[in-house]
Amino acid sequence: MSEVIATNQTILVVGGGISGLTAALEAAECGKQVILLEKSPSVGGRVSQLHKYFPKLCVPSCGLEIQYRRLKANKNVRLLTMAEVTQISGEAGNFTVSVKVAPRYVNENCTACGECEKAVSAEFDDEFNYGLKKRKGAYLVSNMAYPQRFVIDPRIAATDDGAKAKAACKYGAVDLEMAEQNLSLNVGAVVWATGWKPYDAARIQPYGYDRYDNVITNVEFERMLDPFGPTGGKIVRPSDGKTPQNIAFIQCAGSRDQNHLKHCSRICCMATLKQTTYVKEQLGDACKSTVYYIDIRAIDRIDDFHRKVKEDTNVTFVKSKVANITAGSDGNVLLNGVDTEGYNRYRNEHDLVVLATGMESTVPAGVFPAGININEHNFIELDGDSGIYGAGCSSDALDVNRAAQNATAAALRAIQVVTRVAGQEG
């Protein structure tokens, strides 16, 4: 990896999701040198796992295709996958960044022909599908994966399967000798865009995510809609594969809660409204949706999406924070609580529950130099000319549009630092 050339006029973007991609491309298209780091084997991040975007109900891979085309065409961006930042020291205009690169065991000779995948047999939980599906030990992350290059799971690297993968590759792309590498990069500015992870639903004990098969999360629900996903695109109950008839969506599952995430995750209301349209599209009148909510936050121009869903007679809204979930019969569950509109207690039976789990920031501890301000919600605060700028969901709980907007702003702040450095160095 010694060919990676970075200087204090280089911008480092950490995270290859929608925010990181945006920041990297916008800066590169202003003529700046950018290194883009992604921890996983493919860029695209959380949005690549979504079925559709609100409010247009369009497909996230459409926008990603444009981003990947920009990436392929732009020589100012250097992409490193499977790379994680372990330490940043220094100051704006002169940071030293330690990076750990995990072995992919597949080099750039890979043509993505798929022969290695056919050759191996061991299977593992598929991260792209939140473990709802298995994948082989030699795999391509998704149909849209970029770089379009296979990965050998480290768990098979030293096994017969690893050897089979190597033997199956006619192009010398499987390199089982690859080892973890440590890089040190000198960069001028850092855009931190490592995004979010779904809040661990099992920690919301009263909802029994760990106890009831038919209590799932909104990100898992999203994967069900993918024809290449765990259910072949069908909305089904995990317990028995049957089509649900009465789905509950529970808002603020882990958000706006002093015991969990204090902040509002912003996207979950719109995500649920969107998911009720999936239910309608696939199951029509045969399935009812009930949304349990505190406030429906369909902010700004997209409030009409909310109104449209409200007109759907198959969707009911209950203003209530569900108290707990108990077992019913046949895999069904009972939602207990008080409908605050009129103060009526309820015990409602549903055959599938989708928890609108919140966004948890993935900003790490112990990586940043002193002076970088991380707030109590674990988001990076904008702090003048610190040289390290949070972008997207590393700066706040944001939807895709605001994340892209915010990442564009972060790119400018980074450009200002390297422009100043360039000016000083002539």
Place this chain on the structure above:
Amino acid sequence: MADMKIGAYICQGCGIGDRVDTAQLASVAKREGKAAVAREHEFLCNAEGVKMIQDDIANEGVNHVVIAACSRRAKTEAFSFDGVCISRANLREGVIWVRPDTDEARETTQEMADDYVRMACAETKYQKMPEASGEQGLTRHLLVVGGGISGMTAALEAAKTGYKVDLVEKTGQLGGVAGEMYKKYPDKAPYNVLADNTTGAMVEAVNANGNITVHLNTSVTKTDGAPGRFTVSLATESGASKDVTVGAIIQATGFTPYDMSKLPELGGGKSPDVMDQLAFEKMVKANGGAIKKADGSEAKNVVFVQCAGQRSEQPGHLPYCSGHCCMTSIKQARYVKEAGGDATVIFDDLRTPGADGEDVYRGGQEAGVTFSKGKVSAVEAAGKGLKVNYNDRILAEDTSIDADIVVLATGMVPNSGPNPYVKLDLEMAEKDGNAELVEKLKAEVEKAPPSILNLMYRQGTDVPHLKHGFTDSHFICFPYETRRTGIYTAGPVRRPMDAHQAIEDATGATLKAIQACENAAIGRAAHPRSGDLSFPSFRKEGCTQCKRCTVECPFGAINEDDKGYPQYNEARCRRCGTCMGACPVRVISFENYSVETVGQQLKAVDMPDEFSEKPRLLVLACENDAYPALDMAGMTRQEYSAYARIIPVRCLGSVNTIWITDALNSGYDGVMLMGCQKGDNYQCHFVKGSEIAHIRMSKIDDTLTQLNLEKERVQTYEVSIADIQRIPQIINDMEKLIGEIGMSPFKF
């Protein structure tokens, strides 16, 4: 440029060599494709294969390269050679991966591969390397219109990046609405406290910045040119005028509070103690924190009515949520609490999103603000004060609360210029003689606000509106995807937002404006065809001045000269090719994408005779959605008809009907156009391309009738990149349909 020399490179890897006769492909490339060099390689994308091509470019003078291997979307970086034209024949995703590996399929699979090699050779034969237009110039200077918090942010951020800025403000002072605030929310956590208004310091910073020239009491009277070379005339109220040259423009003209006199039932305009949020803010600021009624007496009870005249389909109301008003009311309620009064917020949904929002809400609760979920029906006078009647949604009963002051949280109305498409639609309606529509549009034109930018564009004076009067912006992935290249709107004119978001938005818009200047300097396209160096040109001698290209350009890139000839503005153009598709006399082309580069491909296909039972289906597929979906169909081994021949197009809007006519005349049995969703929720990244293509194709029936062909032979589809299973099905359905209606008689 030296003579054209085509080199064709045929990969045998990934099973291509096992499935098709690559020696035959090489022979096709040489004999029919006129390739001077044709080489097979067992692994073309590896270092050795790439070097073979590079050597031919360096030593053999190859300047047109045909890569017959995988899809153009795969191994793009390996097959990227500077200074030569490149064309890709998709033998992997487009042939062997979508066809079964059986003896029966072998012949038709080979025919597919042969055709794709013919097509790639034909394409590159008509491609040229894009050359600079001579229009380029680097202008590191921005115009910012609007001196509120968004505009000042843009100016300061641009200045900080080394750009010069002319900042134009209509009124006599900078600061805008943010300057009127008594207090604001802090920029950093903890957010549950109030902070001093810092707009004044920002105004000082702008005035002190040597890179920023402030023009007060000034408006823009004329904007001419294109990114990199806008000439803008500024005029002051006193009549003085001045021209400035800028590279890009940021419009940050903000908002006007919704006129609350339209809400008489809520007491709007009826009592001086019913006020909107801005009036309340000004009152508290003027009184140094004291809350006073219009008669000067102290107000003890203040009720805030959320969603006043907004989030409502009622005529005259705003259909959207203004996003900031819940946060603003909580802040103002805290002013009341700090002054020792009582404050009640009556809301439908309390909308305080994100990390700061929830802290703000909790801060309000901690300060003792009363929050009540309810729907207000009326605000009326009661004794010396006011009474608010509402339905309490928690207790499920009608009730009322007394108030000294009622604050109506009305929405933001964007300060946009007129929507240029209303005038353009009027022009079309007049041309079509649609009297009813003419009346309706005329009324709209009269109601329109005065122009802000006064663009000297054929397509109107201002930035188009997208929704509810807010200016252009894509909703999701590309917030700065504007239809007027190099002009970006920021702040509440773009979507409702608070000051904190306006600062973020203006900073992002500043980057895009800077990028537009840098792109213009080297003739490079902006998103979505970023980096494209080609641009459209036209042959004047053939042009009939029909103006279709100027009218249909989604980006307002083309003006008309006095005689009605098109005038291209390279830096405004996004390279979609909609003009090329529009031109009835086919005089518009790009150097690397033209009527010929596509037309010759479809003609290069070998056409079996009518009795062969081998139909030919032409598929023109949007390069961003339909084409990748077809690639992924290959990756997931979905089979589709061996008779389909697929050509990626920049946008369905670039499809010229001559291609359809040519295809039918040369014996194709079916023609399929695959573009993106059109309409209000359009998914076309060139905005109108797919829609325009659908309109054009609805008129192709005449051609079919003249040729005595069935209408079903030409079809247009809306597809998405996720239609990985659906698109193969559509193609197979077309093959089936041809089986039913029979082969085309036009096979010569």
